[in-house]
Amino acid sequence: MSxxxxxxxxDFMMFxxxxxxxxxxxxxxxxxxxxxxxxxxxxxLLWLAAVPRSVASRIVAASLALAWLWVGxxxxxxxxxxxxxxxEYFAVVFWVQAMLLVxxxxxxxxxxxxxxxxxxxxxxxxxxxxxxxxxxxxxxAGRPWSQAEVFGVMPEPTALASLGLLLSGGQPYAKALxxxxxxSFLVGMTTLWILSG
Amino acid sequence: MKRRTLLxxxxxxxxxxxxxxxxPAPARPAAKPIPSSGEEIPVLGLGSWITFNVGNDPPARERxxxxxxxxxxxxxxxxxxxxMYGSSQGVIGDGLQRLAAQxxxxxxxxxxxxxxxxxxIEASRGHWRAARFDLLQVHNxxxxxxxxxxxxxxxxxxxxxxxxxxxSEGRRHRDMEQIMRNHRIDFVQLxxxxxxxxxxxxxLPLARERGLAVLANRPFREGALLRHLRRHPVPAWAAEIDCxxxxxxxxxxxxxxxxxxxxxxxxxxxxxxxxxxxxxxGRMPDEAFRRRMxxxxxxx
Numbered sequence: 316m317s318x319x320x321x322x323x324x325x326d327f328m329m330f331x332x333x334x335x336x337x338x339x340x341x342x343x344x345x346x347x348x349x350x351x352x353x354x355x356x357x358x359x360l361l362w363l364a365a366v367p368r369s370v371a372s373r374i375v376a377a378s379l380a381l382a383w384l385w386v387g388x389x390x391x392x393x394x395x396x397x398x399x400x401x402x403e404y405f406a407v408v409f410w411v412q413a414m415l416l417v418x419x420x421x422x423x424x425x426x427x428x429x430x431x432x433x434x435x436x437x438x439x440x441x442x443x444x445x446x447x448x449x450x451x452x453x454x455x456a457g458r459p460w461s462q463a464e465v466f467g468v469m470p471e472p473t474a475l476a477s478l479g480l481l482l483s484g485g486q487p488y489a490k491a492l493x494x495x496x497x498x499s500f501l502v503g504m505t506t507l508w509i510l511s512g
Numbered sequence: 513m514k515r516r517t518l519l520x521x522x523x524x525x526x527x528x529x530x531x532x533x534x535x536p537a538p539a540r541p542a543a544k545p546i547p548s549s550g551e552e553i554p555v556l557g558l559g560s561w562i563t564f565n566v567g568n569d570p571p572a573r574e575r576x577x578x579x580x581x582x583x584x585x586x587x588x589x590x591x592x593x594x595x596m597y598g599s600s601q602g603v604i605g606d607g608l609q610r611l612a613a614q615x616x617x618x619x620x621x622x623x624x625x626x627x628x629x630x631x632x633i634e635a636s637r638g639h640w641r642a643a644r645f646d647l648l649q650v651h652n653x654x655x656x657x658x659x660x661x662x663x664x665x666x667x668x669x670x671x672x673x674x675x676x677x678x679x680s681e682g683r684r685h686r687d688m689e690q691i692m693r694n695h696r697i698d699f700v701q702l703x704x705x706x707x708x709x710x711x712x713x714x715x716l717p718l719a720r721e722r723g724l725a726v727l728a729n730r731p732f733r734e735g736a737l738l739r740h741l742r743r744h745p746v747p748a749w750a751a752e753i754d755c756x757x758x759x760x761x762x763x764x765x766x767x768x769x770x771x772x773x774x775x776x777x778x779x780x781x782x783x784x785x786x787x788x789x790x791x792x793x794g795r796m797p798d799e800a801f802r803r804r805m806x807x808x809x810x811x812x
Contacts, residue, residue, distance in 0.1 A: 321683060329598050330565045331780070337569050397567035398598045 325509050330398040332510040339469070340461045342394050346468060353467030356382075357446030357476055364439060364483050372484065376420025379477050382467040383413040390470060405470070405499070412477075412495040419488040438482030445476025471503040541587035541792035544773045546674065547723035548698040553618055555767040556792045557590030558583050558785070559729065559778030565598035566780075577607035579785050584616055586789035592701075592727065592776045593640075594622040594651050595632055601639035609641055620699075620727070620776075622678060624651035629659045633666075647699055649676035653684050653691070660695060674698040680729055682710050692718050701727040704772065705737060706765050706809045716771035725773040728766045732777060737762060744812050753801065754794025759784070763791035765805045768798075 343350065360378055363371040387409025395402035449472040450463045466472045478496040481489045543552040558580070566572035580591070593600045601621065608614050621636050623629040637645065648663050650656045656677060666672040676699030679688050685702075692700060692715070700719055704711045708730070719726045732738045741758040755761045759777070766775045777788050797805060 321681070326681075329562060329596070330567075331562050334566045334569070334572065337572060338567055341569060394567075398565050400596075400598060 324505055327401075328506070328509050329400075334398055335510055336458070336462050338394055338398060339464070340459075342390060343461055343463065343468070346389070350463065350465040350468055353382075353465045354446065354450070357466040360476070360480060361439070361442055361446060364442060364480050372486070373421050375480055376416050379480065380413040380416035380421070382473050383409045383416065383477070385467065386470050386473050387413065390468070405502070408495055408499065409470070412492075412499075415492055415495070419492055436483055438479045438484070441479030442476050442483060443479070445472045445474075445479055449475060471500060471507070474500040474503065541789065542767065542796065544767075546698065546725045546773065548674070548725070553774055554587055554589050554792060555772075555774055556588060556763065556789055557592060557618075557620070557727070557774045557776040558588055559776040560591065560593040560600040560604060561597055561778050562734070563778045563780035564593070564600035564603045566603055567599050572780075573603055573606055575782075576603050576780060577610045578782050579780060580604070580607040580613065581611055582782050582785050583789065584611065584613055586786060587792070588785075588789055589616060590618040590620055590727075590774055590776065592620040592729075593636075594624055595636050596622070596624045596651060601636055605639050605641040614642060618646045620647040620649065620676075621645050622649045622651035623659050623663065624654055626655040626658075629655075629662050633662075644671050645673075647674040647676055648672055649678045649699060649701055651678055653677055653679060653687055656687075656691065660691070660697070664696060674725075676700060676725075676727075678702070678727075678729070682708060685710065685715060689714055689718060692722055692724060697724060699725045699727060699773075701729055701776075703730045704728040704766055704769070704775075705731050705733060706762050706806055707733070707737060709806065712769075716769060720771045726771050728772050728775040731762055731766050731775045732759065741809065741812065747808060749804075752795070753797045756790070757787060759788055760791040761805065763788060764796055765802055767792065768796040768802060 356378060360375050363375050387406040391402045391406035391409060395405070446466045450465050453462065453464055454460065464472050466476045474496040478493055478500060481493045481496065542555045544555055545552050563579075564576050566576060583591075591604055593604055595601065608617055619640055619642050621633075621640065623633055623636075625632050633645075633648065648666070650659045650663070660675070660677070663672060663675040667675050675697050677688060677691055677697060678701035679685065680701075680703050682703060688700065688702065691697065700715070702711050702715060704716070704726075705728070716726065718724075738758055741762070746755065746758055746761060750756075750761050753764055755764060763775055763777065766772055779785050779788065
């Protein structure tokens with residue numbers, strides 16, 4: 316792309332807020348009541364992240380891998396790509412993250428996730444934000460329940476909760492596994508910021 | 513004030529306006545010839561950036577088809593899209609099929625890839641459900657050295673009627689000028705509106721000199737221009753060119769430039785497309801009037 320410095324983030328916004336939120340609404344409607352499963356799973360992961368046992372860390376990693384795999388497929392690939400061609404690349408990023416979680420978080424014997432001793436640290440707080448506060452923030456901003464963004468269903472709360480859960484322990488591979496969630500969350504929030512106005 | 517309200521508010525005033533403008537009001541939408549063929553197309557087309565990218569949402573697709581129906585009813589023909597515009601091409605194809613309007617549309621699309629453009633063009637044609645495109649343009653001059661020969665070969669083989677290039681927001685004007693001077697094309701698409709008038713300096717005069725049709729994109733700066741102008745009343749003297757609203761004011765300014773063939777405002781609203789299309793009817797400003805329009809808007 317020539318003269319790339321003359322482009323603004325909004326120049327890449329190829330859909331309207333109405334089209335985006337309508338897509339989320341349809342997606343939520345198709346999946347209901349899977350959102351309840353997502354929230355419940357998120358709460359269980361928060362509890363597991365506070366349990367100082369390595370088996371818990373493997374369950375957390377496997378569950379996150381499943382969430383990234385699902386969101387990449389069901390949201391990015393199946394739905395979001397209909398209005399944003401870049402979503403196909405986002406889907407691939409989500410699948411790569413799922414793969415990394417499995418390799419580093421589930422099968423890596425020495426590098427397995429080691430949760431903290433139950434102290435609600437910054438990572439754990441971020442995870443709470445992703446699972447609990449993020450969906451509520453949308454509702455507080457005036458969006459209807461039908462457009463709620465829930466962990467395990469939508470990318471941004473999934474990325475935020477994953478980031479928090481991974482950082483909550485201080486395990487060897489946490490930083491490497493946190494890169495894609497951090498980038499995904501950043502891209503998602505930039506998109507929502509542009510859509511908001 | 514909403515555009516429709518403003519229009520209704522000003523209509524009585526228009527009815528009593530003295531005939532002080534430059535020419536008698538034509539009864540049907542204005543059209544201009546494509547210089548390379550002489551074929552006339554209406555001066556207002558329909559863009560599809562953002563507005564037609566509604567995915568697989570049935571009500572939204574129905575709304576877009578309704579916009580197209582009003583566009584055709586008002587005499588419009590040219591619809592412009594691109595493979596870059598998400599689902600817009602498929603939404604247009606869907607609308608054309610619903611309206612059985614494949615024979616009425618002047619289909620303008622683009623090739624937007626740095627690799628072989630042929631498969632992408634074929635996919636685009638499938639989305640439009642069209643036998644062939646009327647116009648294909650190299651989007652933002654991407655890989656134009658490869659794509660232009662492809663489009664010219666398609667035209668020579670009778671699989672395409674016109675070839676063009678595009679840019680937007682003033683980018684790559686120098687490259688565009690070079691292509692306009694040295695290559696066989698029929699159309700150029702560029703940004704031209706009340707505030708973005710850089711094209712007046714070189715590209716628009718060159719288009720006339722070289723016999724190229726001009727499509728003007730971003731007539732409202734993606735709506736930002738209208739949002740700004742709506743804070744102010746439409747000047748009373750706009751009635752001299754049968755303008756009842758800011759969108760009409762902005763569009764008449766663009767399409768009255770001698771080098772501009774067609775402006776392509778994008779909208780997903782039936783009310784807006786009807787209001788926009790009304791700008792192709794009635795008296796058009798002459799050069800002095802156009803200068804007055806630009807100066808007025810610059811002051812706001």
